[in-house]
Amino acid sequence: DADVTQTPRNRITKTGKRIMLECSQTKGHDRMYWYRQDPGLGLRLIYYSFDVKDINKGEISDGYSVSRQAQAKFSLSLESAIPNQTALYFCATSDRRQAGANVLTFGAGSRLTVL
């Protein structure tokens, strides 16, 4: 099984629908992230969490919310999806105990299409 699992892997939905993307990890890492990737753009950080009680906005958090249900689970929600939220979404984790660098482990991605 993958260290970082994202569900669903692909989702097509309509404008205005509520969508939840889920992420679970078996790495035992304390830090979890949600990124968005659009063609021609680098990954952009949506939200990140350093532990269950610590949630932080990234550079593009508008229109998104997150929930850290447990150390191993971090969900991303789109309360009312819009077409420009069509993108590839990645969950990632890292370990605060790793000295000297923030090395991320990524999930395989969730491709979301909003019609």
Place this chain on the structure above:
Amino acid sequence: KQEVTQIPAALSVPEGENLVLNCSFTDSAIYNLQWFRQDPGKGLTSLLLIQSSQREQTSGRLNASLDKSSGRSTLYIAASQPGDSATYLCAADIGDYKLSFGAGTTVTVRA
């Protein structure tokens, strides 16, 4: 704000040729520079990490250099193989556990 640029956006080479991938960043105050590989349908895989105090890092056929003063990093892949076909992304660690990513260079190695 840190801006990370990767040029070219795509590259096609014959098998056996050496690959040179470029990454530039606008703010030299980085903690480290990371290179990732992205395959279709899969997540990003970390390839190399160069600390800000280092000039280069090597792993097998891969070698990455870092010149903070000029805001540049280069990833060299020696003797390319079709299995090297992927998108390569660089990311600057700007602190506070945040990475600023480039858009990537998509590499095709022709057999």
